Amino acid sequence: MMNLAPNRVAAAAAVTALACGLAAPALAEYPDKPVTLIIPYKAGGSTETMGRIYSKALGTALGARVIVRTRPGAGGAVGATEVAKKKPDGYTLLFAASVTLLWPPLTQKVEYTADSFTYIGQVTDYQMALIAKADAPFNTMKELVAHAKKNSLSYADQGAMQRAFIDYIGVREGVKWIGIPTKGGGEMVPFLLGGKVNFAWSGGVHQRYGNKMKVLLSFNKGRLAASPKAPSMPELYGVSMPSHALIAGPKGMDPAVVAKISAAMKTATADPAFVGLMKNKLRFPINYVGSKELTADIEKTTEGLKQVVKATQK
Amino acid sequence: MFQTPTGAPCAMIDSLIAGFGEALTLWNLLFIAAGITLGIVIGVIPGLGSVTALAVLIPVTYYMSPLAAIAFLVGVNKGGTSGGAVPAILLNSPGTPEAAATALDGYPMAKRGESLRALKFALYSSVTGDTISDVLLIVLVVPFAAVALQFGPLEYTAVLLFAFALLAGISGDSPIKGLLAIALGVFLSTLGLDPVDGSQRMVFNEVNLYDGLPLISIAVGALAMASVLGQIFDLWRGGERRGSKEEYARVRTRLPAREFFGHWKTIGRSALIGSGVGMLPGLGVTLAAFLSYGAARRASKTPESFGKGNPEGIIATEAANSAVVGANLVPTIALGVPGNIAAALLIGAFIIHGIVPGPFMLQQHGELIYALFASMLMANGVHLLIGRIGIPLWATIARTPRAVILPPVLVLCIVGVYLPNQSLFGVGVMLVFAGLGLVMQRLGFSVVCLVIGFLLGGMLENSLRQSLRLYRADITAVFDSPIAIAFLALTVIILVRAIRRV
Numbered sequence: 112m113m114n115l116a117p118n119r120v121a122a123a124a125a126v127t128a129l130a131c132g133l134a135a136p137a138l139a140e141y142p143d144k145p146v147t148l149i150i151p152y153k154a155g156g157s158t159e160t161m162g163r164i165y166s167k168a169l170g171t172a173l174g175a176r177v178i179v180r181t182r183p184g185a186g187g188a189v190g191a192t193e194v195a196k197k198k199p200d201g202y203t204l205l206f207a208a209s210v211t212l213l214w215p216p217l218t219q220k221v222e223y224t225a226d227s228f229t230y231i232g233q234v235t236d237y238q239m240a241l242i243a244k245a246d247a248p249f250n251t252m253k254e255l256v257a258h259a260k261k262n263s264l265s266y267a268d269q270g271a272m273q274r275a276f277i278d279y280i281g282v283r284e285g286v287k288w289i290g291i292p293t294k295g296g297g298e299m300v301p302f303l304l305g306g307k308v309n310f311a312w313s314g315g316v317h318q319r320y321g322n323k324m325k326v327l328l329s330f331n332k333g334r335l336a337a338s339p340k341a342p343s344m345p346e347l348y349g350v351s352m353p354s355h356a357l358i359a360g361p362k363g364m365d366p367a368v369v370a371k372i373s374a375a376m377k378t379a380t381a382d383p384a385f386v387g388l389m390k391n392k393l394r395f396p397i398n399y400v401g402s403k404e405l406t407a408d409i410e411k412t413t414e415g416l417k418q419v420v421k422a423t424q425k
Numbered sequence: 426m427f428q429t430p431t432g433a434p435c436a437m438i439d440s441l442i443a444g445f446g447e448a449l450t451l452w453n454l455l456f457i458a459a460g461i462t463l464g465i466v467i468g469v470i471p472g473l474g475s476v477t478a479l480a481v482l483i484p485v486t487y488y489m490s491p492l493a494a495i496a497f498l499v500g501v502n503k504g505g506t507s508g509g510a511v512p513a514i515l516l517n518s519p520g521t522p523e524a525a526a527t528a529l530d531g532y533p534m535a536k537r538g539e540s541l542r543a544l545k546f547a548l549y550s551s552v553t554g555d556t557i558s559d560v561l562l563i564v565l566v567v568p569f570a571a572v573a574l575q576f577g578p579l580e581y582t583a584v585l586l587f588a589f590a591l592l593a594g595i596s597g598d599s600p601i602k603g604l605l606a607i608a609l610g611v612f613l614s615t616l617g618l619d620p621v622d623g624s625q626r627m628v629f630n631e632v633n634l635y636d637g638l639p640l641i642s643i644a645v646g647a648l649a650m651a652s653v654l655g656q657i658f659d660l661w662r663g664g665e666r667r668g669s670k671e672e673y674a675r676v677r678t679r680l681p682a683r684e685f686f687g688h689w690k691t692i693g694r695s696a697l698i699g700s701g702v703g704m705l706p707g708l709g710v711t712l713a714a715f716l717s718y719g720a721a722r723r724a725s726k727t728p729e730s731f732g733k734g735n736p737e738g739i740i741a742t743e744a745a746n747s748a749v750v751g752a753n754l755v756p757t758i759a760l761g762v763p764g765n766i767a768a769a770l771l772i773g774a775f776i777i778h779g780i781v782p783g784p785f786m787l788q789q790h791g792e793l794i795y796a797l798f799a800s801m802l803m804a805n806g807v808h809l810l811i812g813r814i815g816i817p818l819w820a821t822i823a824r825t826p827r828a829v830i831l832p833p834v835l836v837l838c839i840v841g842v843y844l845p846n847q848s849l850f851g852v853g854v855m856l857v858f859a860g861l862g863l864v865m866q867r868l869g870f871s872v873v874c875l876v877i878g879f880l881l882g883g884m885l886e887n888s889l890r891q892s893l894r895l896y897r898a899d900i901t902a903v904f905d906s907p908i909a910i911a912f913l914a915l916t917v918i919i920l921v922r923a924i925r926r927v
Contacts, residue, residue, distance in 0.1 A: 153776075180847075185618065185635030192632055219618075220630055265895055271622055291891050292621050297783060307577050307895060
């Protein structure tokens with residue numbers, strides 16, 4: 112498989128710009144060369160699998176070749192930094208979880224902020240939930256909080272943001288519980304089912320364990336499709352975790368190009384191969400959202416994140 | 426508790442048959458054959474072994490399906506381990522330390538004019554030892570994984586400390602130097618984002634360091650590149666010293682199967698020793714080879730014939746070192762704790778292909794694991810075939826001047842590290858570690874200890890900090906876990922014994 116080196120892409124872009132004359136509306140015929148889609152995660156994960164299949168459909172809808180390049184590192188911050196610094200010409204795009212763009216700027220030293228990107232469109236929502244073992248002595252958030260007031264509870268998280276959100280619930284409810292860091296769903300599951308922790312954050316892996324686990328809360332904006340009875344975090348606490356899988360570009364993209372990519376994304380989300388993957392393998396609901404609505408949603412989510420950071424980080 | 430995918434033995438055989446169905450494709454066989462051939466070729470080059478072969482070839486697998494990739498790498502590992510016997514026998518210069526004991530009897534046999542017989546002894550022993558070990562792996566991995574489910578962070582912490590103690594006790598000049606090298610590795614593993622609260626540790630605002638130093642750069646740099654550079658320096662200073670032009674008359678060349686299997690006692694004992702060593706985390710192939718050689722000599726009626734061309738010496742070494750290859754996947758698959766560097770590199774490859782090793786690997790990727798087992802068994806057949814047909818070719822490669830072979834290997838190291846992330850940062854880290862590895866080698870510090878310390882250091886920190894948080898830093902929690910007590914006690918005993926010996 113051939114990947115174009117980034118500097119070659121940049122060189123090609125420069126040549127194109129010169130050829131068209133700097134003032135000419137060079138983007139009128141977008142796309143006239145291959146588009147690079149950067150996925151800032153390791154190969155093999157669910158986002159990367161999704162991105163690879165999706166890129167084919169997107170290429171067909173866009174009428175250009177879409178080249179996928181993985182640029183893993185720092186939970187996605189390496190790839191996000193790279194895209195944020197690119198020319199906003201629509202030829203370098205990022206396929207990522209919104210967490211990657213919103214959370215690191217608030218808590219770590221990175222060279223971008225949530226405003227460094229143009230949000231083009233959303234593809235799906237990760238299915239993030241607060242889960243417990245099926246036989247845990249609590250069935251609702253209320254019962255969990257009551258249980259925590261009498262016992263010292265531990266939970267498994269998979270990163271600093273998840274811990275911040277669960278601790279935020281603790282702050283709001285006036286209880287203290289201790290987060291045990293685990294590396295991904297593969298480590299969280301034995302911790303939960305082996306009874307080492309009382310509850311856990313899940314990024315969707317619980318859907319594969321059916322009746323061995325129960326969902327108490329959705330961290331998403333709304334309730335989860337597979338567990339409609341569990342309330343969502345905004346219903347109880349007014350904030351939600353960034354759950355979007357989206358495509359973004361560098362800040363300052365031409366609105367016409369954004370509209371064109373956005374339209375192609377809408378077509379691509381109906382592609383049979385992509386639909387099959389989402390339905391049968393990943394079990395994420397396809398949820399296309401256009402640029403304008405997505406940007407507004409991102410702004411709102413960021414406000415919630417700031418609130419959580421303020422309440423939990425000293 | 427949970428169910429393992431295979432409850433009864435017959436269910437296991439069913440899974441295995443299904444695995445064969447999955448694995449028996451032309452492409453898969455081709456990848457296995459390619460892996461074994463490349464592994465033998467690299468193993469045959471004096472000074473390079475299975476670790477170098479794996480490190481250099483892992484990036485090649487990025488574009489294969491997970492099964493093909495793993496089968497290919499297992500082939501490389503098998504071939505790389507057995508290939509070292511060729512230069513040991515023909516040139517008295519073992520390709521790898523694990524084949525050093527092969528030279529003791531192989532070279533005298535070659536001098537007697539029995540070089541072909543010695544090579545056949547080596548190959549047949551490798552394949553037999555490997556097969557026995559693979560069968561043990563398949564039989565043991567399910568019960569092992571069931572036990573592993575009892576392992577929480579506390580138990581993992583104890584096992585990892587145990588692995589460090591074992592490793593320090595057997596490698597390098599002294600256990601103190603071994604411990605120092607491990608400690609350096611553990612220290613280096615703490616670079617990057619803190620696993621608990623995500624704060625930055627020693628990253629100097631370099632975003633490439635957020636995930637810590639890249640394992641593949643350290644492994645290729647400190648192990649492969651440092652050893653190649655070391656040999657190049659030696660060549661530059663002293664010229665090529667090889668017994669390569671010696672050709673001996675071939676007196677006896679035939680080795681009937683009946684004669685080979687007449688040594689069944691040695692074969693069986695060596696395979697079991699190799700498998701046993703392979704199942705313990707941190708122990709190397711070299712140890713298995715020497716333990717087995719010693720055991721064979723002690724059991725022999727004519728111990729004085731060892732070292733003078735007794736084929737039992739070859740059998741003992743080669744059956745044991747190849748038996749490590751299969752058995753070290755038991756802790757790798759069941760616990761996610763690699764048995765040695767080769768298994769560690771395999772874990773890296775598993776993760777790249779989206780498979781996280783550990784007790785749940787069997788549940789989540791059961792089909793793949795059984796297809797892998799089937800591939801391993803098939804690989805033994807392929808190994809026998811390719812190894813046997815290729816004997817004249819391997820002999821030629823073993824005689825190629827190192828000055829011709831080493832420079833391209835250097836290039837492969839650089840390309841291999843650059844490819845996965847397409848970043849020169851990884852290449853820079855590799856060059857630094859090549860220098861460090863070279864210095865450590867010359868000063869008698871074990872580079873293997875450094876790399877294993879680095880690899881397991883992250884796991885140790887994770888488990889230790891999980892335990893501290895989970896048990897609210899209450900030391901008495903240790904006494905509730907018999908597994909943890911047992912491993913911690915063993916750790917202390919091994920360390921005390923190792924240090925008293927000095």
